[in-house]
Amino acid sequence: MTMYSIGILKLSLRQLIGQHRLLLIAFLTVLAIMPMLIALIEIYSGESLQEIRRGLFDGMTLGFIIPVISLILSATILREEIQTQTVNYLILKPISRTAITLSKWSAAMLIALIFNALSVLGLIVVLESANIETFLVVGLIATLAYGSFYFFWSLMIDRVLIGGFIYLILWEGIIGNISKPASLLSIRYYAHSMEQALLGTNPAPDVALSNSVITLLTIAVLSLVLAGWRLSRMEFPGSSD
Amino acid sequence: MSVISVKNVSKWYGQVVAVSDISFELEPGVIGLLGPNGAGKTTLLKMLGGLLWPSKGEIRLLGQPIQGNSQIYKKIGFCPEPDAMYDFMTGSEFLECNAGLQKLSDPKSAARRALEIVDLTAQKDKKISAYSRGMRQRLKLAQSLLHDPELLLLDEPLKGADPTQRRALIELIKQLGQAGKTIFVSSHVLYEVERMAHEIIFINRGRLVALGDFHAIRESMYNRPHKVLLEVSDPTKLASLLTERALVSGVNLSTTGVTVEVTQADAFYGNLPKLATETGIQVRKLVSLDDDLESVFHYLVK
Numbered sequence: 425m426t427m428y429s430i431g432i433l434k435l436s437l438r439q440l441i442g443q444h445r446l447l448l449i450a451f452l453t454v455l456a457i458m459p460m461l462i463a464l465i466e467i468y469s470g471e472s473l474q475e476i477r478r479g480l481f482d483g484m485t486l487g488f489i490i491p492v493i494s495l496i497l498s499a500t501i502l503r504e505e506i507q508t509q510t511v512n513y514l515i516l517k518p519i520s521r522t523a524i525t526l527s528k529w530s531a532a533m534l535i536a537l538i539f540n541a542l543s544v545l546g547l548i549v550v551l552e553s554a555n556i557e558t559f560l561v562v563g564l565i566a567t568l569a570y571g572s573f574y575f576f577w578s579l580m581i582d583r584v585l586i587g588g589f590i591y592l593i594l595w596e597g598i599i600g601n602i603s604k605p606a607s608l609l610s611i612r613y614y615a616h617s618m619e620q621a622l623l624g625t626n627p628a629p630d631v632a633l634s635n636s637v638i639t640l641l642t643i644a645v646l647s648l649v650l651a652g653w654r655l656s657r658m659e660f661p662g663s664s665d
Numbered sequence: 666m667s668v669i670s671v672k673n674v675s676k677w678y679g680q681v682v683a684v685s686d687i688s689f690e691l692e693p694g695v696i697g698l699l700g701p702n703g704a705g706k707t708t709l710l711k712m713l714g715g716l717l718w719p720s721k722g723e724i725r726l727l728g729q730p731i732q733g734n735s736q737i738y739k740k741i742g743f744c745p746e747p748d749a750m751y752d753f754m755t756g757s758e759f760l761e762c763n764a765g766l767q768k769l770s771d772p773k774s775a776a777r778r779a780l781e782i783v784d785l786t787a788q789k790d791k792k793i794s795a796y797s798r799g800m801r802q803r804l805k806l807a808q809s810l811l812h813d814p815e816l817l818l819l820d821e822p823l824k825g826a827d828p829t830q831r832r833a834l835i836e837l838i839k840q841l842g843q844a845g846k847t848i849f850v851s852s853h854v855l856y857e858v859e860r861m862a863h864e865i866i867f868i869n870r871g872r873l874v875a876l877g878d879f880h881a882i883r884e885s886m887y888n889r890p891h892k893v894l895l896e897v898s899d900p901t902k903l904a905s906l907l908t909e910r911a912l913v914s915g916v917n918l919s920t921t922g923v924t925v926e927v928t929q930a931d932a933f934y935g936n937l938p939k940l941a942t943e944t945g946i947q948v949r950k951l952v953s954l955d956d957d958l959e960s961v962f963h964y965l966v967k
């Protein structure tokens with residue numbers, strides 16, 4: 425039994441690319457570049473380029489663009505099919521549910537990684553290339569963690585987009601900034617720690633580089649495993665008769 | 666080995682029982698699944714298709730369990746009731762995509778064949794979003810036929826089709842049944858089920874009410890008399906004789922004939938020719954008014 429379906433990958437990429445969702449993602453990517461143009465003005469007014477670059481990456485790219493693009497793609501890739509019941513055409517095929525999970529997840533991740541990488545690479549265009557590999561690695565690992573996390577939750581709750589934004593704004597954005605224990609339960613905290621460790625900031629981050637990377641990858645792998653487990657036990661009642 | 670084997674299957678959601686302790690075994694042919702709205706038809710079909718798991722009991726298709734057995738879908742076709750499809754595709758692309766997922770060696774020719782079967786070849790390059798409801802219905806049926814399955818599970822396959830298409834689809838389903846396939850089809854339209862199914866399953870409130878040939882089911886309902894309309898030369902005399910000889914339990918005279926209620930069909934049909942010969946009454950027409958699926962359905966539901 426194969427553990428992957430190229431057919432589902434192709435179908436999912438077409439679903440993602442052929443719909444309005446891609447326009448929104450492209451808009452967000454452009455949005456990530458816009459503050460950099462504003463930053464150029466600040467550079468000419470004498471601010472440190474390094475600080476501006478970090479501020480933009482932390483506040484805009486890592487704090488908003490990466491989690492939102494990951495949310496929009498990975499939370500809807502399978503949930504929408506469940507809601508519209510087109511998932512029947514996947515479930516009722518000689519394809520294991522594990523293969524459906526992996527194919528759907530990888531389609532969402534592929535597009536999310538491309539667009540998130542583009543939003544990070546926007547830093548090169550506007551603010552030169554120093555430390556860009558650090559931002560790129562952090563951005564891609566954060567994409568895997570956020571994407572897998574939202575993918576799993578999309579199989580657990582109906583309104584995952586709303587839930588995802590609440591997590592992002594309320595938990596990571598507000599509560600995580602106020603409470604240290606709460607921040608320990610956020611993806612952003614470990615992604616930020618990873619970035620600080622790679623840049624060698626002073627003071628050093630609370631969490632060592634290896635621990636941040638392991639935590640983010642564990643979140644990604646665990647979420648994917650749980651998503652596979654959830655789909656393998658899922659029922660599709662749809663409308664009643 | 667039965668094609669479909671359902672043993673003591675129940676399905677409940679919390680306190681709500683959707684299907685209650687149903688058992689049956691089915692052999693090849695066309696089997697109609699009937700029941701009023703909310704009877705549990707779709708729940709039963711979805712359990713057979715593996716979209717729902719039984720809370721209790723066991724389902725085997727073609728001798729195999731369904732749960733965790735995705736390879737069984739190489740032999741099963743399912744036409745779901747919901748209208749949802751990949752609307753951004755053309756009809757042809759949709760079928761090719763499904764044939765690819767079905768892992769067929771030549772998805773294009775499988776799609777072409779299926780389009781021909783459901784008479785959608787002329788519309789194959791149209792986007793599904795521009796399809797009429799009847800066309801969408803035929804496309805759904807086509808995707809279930811792509812891999813020439815041994816067992817077809819069809820949930821309301823004729824919904825939305827126009828009368829000509831309905832006739833064609835009924836003929837197609839009958840032909841598939843005659844070719845040795847097993848087709849389990851649910852429908853609200855009793856007339857259509859009567860035309861295509863050789864066997865029926867009635868369910869009501871999640872329980873199996875009757876299973877088998879509907880004429881045989883009708884015959885077994887002794888407490889429900891048959892209504893027979895007789896157009897004869899002397900209705901009054903015939904009504905009187907039938908009542909006198911206790912061959913009927915009720916009569917209703919009209920200007921053209923007499924409608925009788927028959928409790929013991931064998932005695933009635935056995936004695937009627939003899940009675941007509943003895944008395945010289947000419948029988949011009951004899952029509953069974955309730956020996957159809959709809960009557961059986963209503964009796965069983967009541």
